[in-house]
Amino acid sequence: MFEKVLTQHINIPESQSIEYYLKHGGYQAFQKVLKSMSPDEVIEEVKASNLRGRGGAGFPTGVKWGFVPKDDSKPHYLLVNADESEPGTFKDRLLINGNPHLVLEGAMIASFAIRSNHSYIYIRGEFVKEARILEKAIQEAYDKGFLGKNILGTGYNLDMAVHRGAGAYICGEETGLIESLEGKRGWPRIKPPFPAIEGYQHSPTIVNNVETLACVPSIIERGASWFKSIGPEQSPGPKLYCLSGHVKRPGVYELPMGTNLKEIIYEDGGGILDDKKLKAVIPGGSSVPILRADEIDVAMDFNSLAAIGTMLGSAGTIVMHEDTCMVDALLNLLHFYRHESCGQCTPCREGTNWAEKILHKIESGHATEKDVELLGEVANHINFRTICPLGDAAAMPIQSFLKKFGDEFRAHVGVGHCPLNSRL
Numbered sequence: 001m002f003e004k005v006l007t008q009h010i011n012i013p014e015s016q017s018i019e020y021y022l023k024h025g026g027y028q029a030f031q032k033v034l035k036s037m038s039p040d041e042v043i044e045e046v047k048a049s050n051l052r053g054r055g056g057a058g059f060p061t062g063v064k065w066g067f068v069p070k071d072d073s074k075p076h077y078l079l080v081n082a083d084e085s086e087p088g089t090f091k092d093r094l095l096i097n098g099n100p101h102l103v104l105e106g107a108m109i110a111s112f113a114i115r116s117n118h119s120y121i122y123i124r125g126e127f128v129k130e131a132r133i134l135e136k137a138i139q140e141a142y143d144k145g146f147l148g149k150n151i152l153g154t155g156y157n158l159d160m161a162v163h164r165g166a167g168a169y170i171c172g173e174e175t176g177l178i179e180s181l182e183g184k185r186g187w188p189r190i191k192p193p194f195p196a197i198e199g200y201q202h203s204p205t206i207v208n209n210v211e212t213l214a215c216v217p218s219i220i221e222r223g224a225s226w227f228k229s230i231g232p233e234q235s236p237g238p239k240l241y242c243l244s245g246h247v248k249r250p251g252v253y254e255l256p257m258g259t260n261l262k263e264i265i266y267e268d269g270g271g272i273l274d275d276k277k278l279k280a281v282i283p284g285g286s287s288v289p290i291l292r293a294d295e296i297d298v299a300m301d302f303n304s305l306a307a308i309g310t311m312l313g314s315a316g317t318i319v320m321h322e323d324t325c326m327v328d329a330l331l332n333l334l335h336f337y338r339h340e341s342c343g344q345c346t347p348c349r350e351g352t353n354w355a356e357k358i359l360h361k362i363e364s365g366h367a368t369e370k371d372v373e374l375l376g377e378v379a380n381h382i383n384f385r386t387i388c389p390l391g392d393a394a395a396m397p398i399q400s401f402l403k404k405f406g407d408e409f410r411a412h413v414g415v416g417h418c419p420l421n422s423r424l
Contacts, residue, residue, distance in 0.1 A: 002230070005218045006211070006238055007254040010098025016133055018140035021101035027146055029220035030108050034154045037220075040070075042113040046216065048224035052235050054091075055081060055172075055209030056285065056313045058302040061216075065206060067196035068114045074203040076116040079181065080107050081209050082123040082130070083165055083172045087286035087336060088316030091240035092210035094252050096123075096130040099214070100137040104160070106213030108146065109220060111158050114206050119160045122177050125167040134162050169340035173388045174207035175199075176342070187344045188388035211240055231257030235302045235312075245319035246273040258301040265296065265319060276321040280404070284313025286333050287393030289400030310400070325420040326405040327412055330397060331359040337394035348391035351382040355398060362409060365417035372409050376402050 009015040009024065021027070033042055047062030068076055080103070084092040095103055103121075111119045123131050138160050141147045149157050168186050170176045175189035178200050199205025215237055219227045228236045239257040241264055244250045248270035255264065261283060265271070272278050278293040283300065289310040291298075298304055302312045320329060338352035358375045361367040379398035382391045402409060411419050 002238075002256050004238065004254045006095065006102070006214055006240060007098065007252070010094060012098075015098055016100055016137065018101055018137065018144055021099075022144075025221075026101050027105055027144075029217035030105050030112075030146065031152065033109050033112055033220060034152055034156055039113050039115055042109060042220070045224050046113070046219060049219045049227040050224075050234070050236055051212065051215055051219060051227065052302060053209055054211035054215070054239070054314070056086070056287075056311075058235065058312065061208065061212055064196065064208075065110065065113050067194070068204045068206060069197070070115070072204065075118060075201075076114050077200045077203060077205040078107060078111040078114060078116045078119040079174075079177065079200065079205060079207045080119065080121040080213060081172065081174065081177060081207050082121055082127070082134075083177060084127075084210070084314075085124055085167075085169045085172050085340075086314045086316055087333070088244055088282060088318040089242050089285050089314040090244075091242050091252050091315070093127060093130055094240070095210055095214050096127070096133060100133050101141070102214050102217060103134075103210055104137055104141055104146075106216040107160065107208075108141075108158060109216050110206065110208060110213055111160075112156060114204070116206075117157045117159065119158065120181060120200075121160070121162045122171070122181055123162060123164055125165045127164075131162055131164050138162065168342070169336075170342040170388070170390060173390065176388065177207060178205065185342075187342055188390075190387055231259075232299070232301050232303070239300070239315060241268075241300060242314070242316045243269045243319070244317070246276070246321040246324070247271070247319045248273055258299040258304065261291075261296045261298050261300050261317070264300065264317065269319070272319070272321050274321070276323065278319065279322045279324050280320045280326065280329075282316075282318040282320075282397075284311050285316035286318065286336070287389075287396060288313045289396050290404055292404050323420060325363070325418055326401055326408045327359060327363045327418065328421075330401045331356065331363055333397050334359055334394065337390065341390060341394075345386040345388075345391060347382045347385040348394065351378050351391070352394050354378050355382075355394070362412050363418055365412060365415070367413050369410065369413055372402070372406070372413060375409075 014020045051061045052058045171186040176186040180186040195205040334356045343349045379395040383395035
């Protein structure tokens with residue numbers, strides 16, 4: 001029987017308070033770390049759990065922490081990435097709203113592990129309520145002695161603060177986030193050097209996603225073997241799946257990693273809205289390659305989705321039924337990526353603009369077969385040619401939509417309008 005550990009308290013009004021969190025075993029893992037473990041032992045336990053980052057990349061968290069130098073003289077920083085902005089993704093916001101102290105405890109443990117005395121929570125500018133929730137939770141943690149100087153008499157010092165961004169998708173990329181935190185334009189950096197060596201203020205820095213850190217207290221409290229017993233060995237643990245689009249019960253579902261996509265849609269999500277036929281699914285947020293209806297019998301984990309040419313990403317599952325125009329859907333995505341391009345790299349800045357213009361022509365019936373071909377060429381010239389993955393995030397949907405639904409794009413050209421909407 002699967003036991004929820006991330007979302008079991010989120011629907012209880014008082015779950016935001018530290019008193020409620022302490023009553024249900026909160027901060028026990030942090031106290032265990034402070035009183036009986038070394039930073040290296042914490043890192044090794046998280047490595048052993050094989051916790052992989054929940055922000056999209058899926059990099060092993062313990063390995064990432066281990067990259068931070070141990071004996072240098074610079075300050076170390078732990079940055080919590082709460083700049084949740086991937087279309088179709090709304091899990092981190094749920095955790096902050098429903099269980100903020102779980103996120104804080106994970107950040108505290110991570111800070112201890114990387115020998116950091118300073119942690120910042122970088123939160124999306126639009127999340128005004130969530131920022132206030134976190135600020136209140138942080139103050140409660142200070143008042144109870146879990147933050148500040150000489151925490152619980154152990155000699156460990158840790159300060160934490162919330163930093164609000166200004167609503168830019170690009171600041172979800174870790175080096176863009178760091179640039180923004182330093183007060184500069186959120187332009188991603190060329191890597192190497194990687195943040196673990198030279199990040200915030202040119203010092204060793206770890207950036208972890210909200211959900212990633214929320215998994216850490218349970219790993220410390222219950223052990224790596226418990227975490228590895230959930231889901232597939234190569235990417236284990238509980239996972240938050242966001243389900244939106246044409247489903248009867250959209251929402252966030254905590255399930256074992258590797259739960260079948262078809263099961264998530266038809267059992268947890270209740271099936272397709274209005275009992276229509278399924279047409280397509282974006283499994284991991286808008287930036288990952290799309291799947292046809294006949295491809296959804298697949299485990300929702302990093303390796304299984306990679307094997308069929310897509311990605312788990314942030315697990316933002318977007319469902320589309322039979323009446324969806326795929327050209328219009330792609331146009332909607334490209335409008336977003338064109339708008340959110342930071343403009344630093346020419347292929348992304350210019351390519352997303354051209355792609356949106358071509359899609360407008362196709363959808364409105366003013367395109368030719370050459371325009372469909374040109375759209376694919378534009379995507380090919382964006383992919384893998386930018387400093388950060390935003391260019392890839394725009395190119396991969398174009399490539400996969402054309403590959404899986406190319407006939408629909410050509411049908412727009414053939415009839416001179418959208419076949420699913422004769423008004424266009």
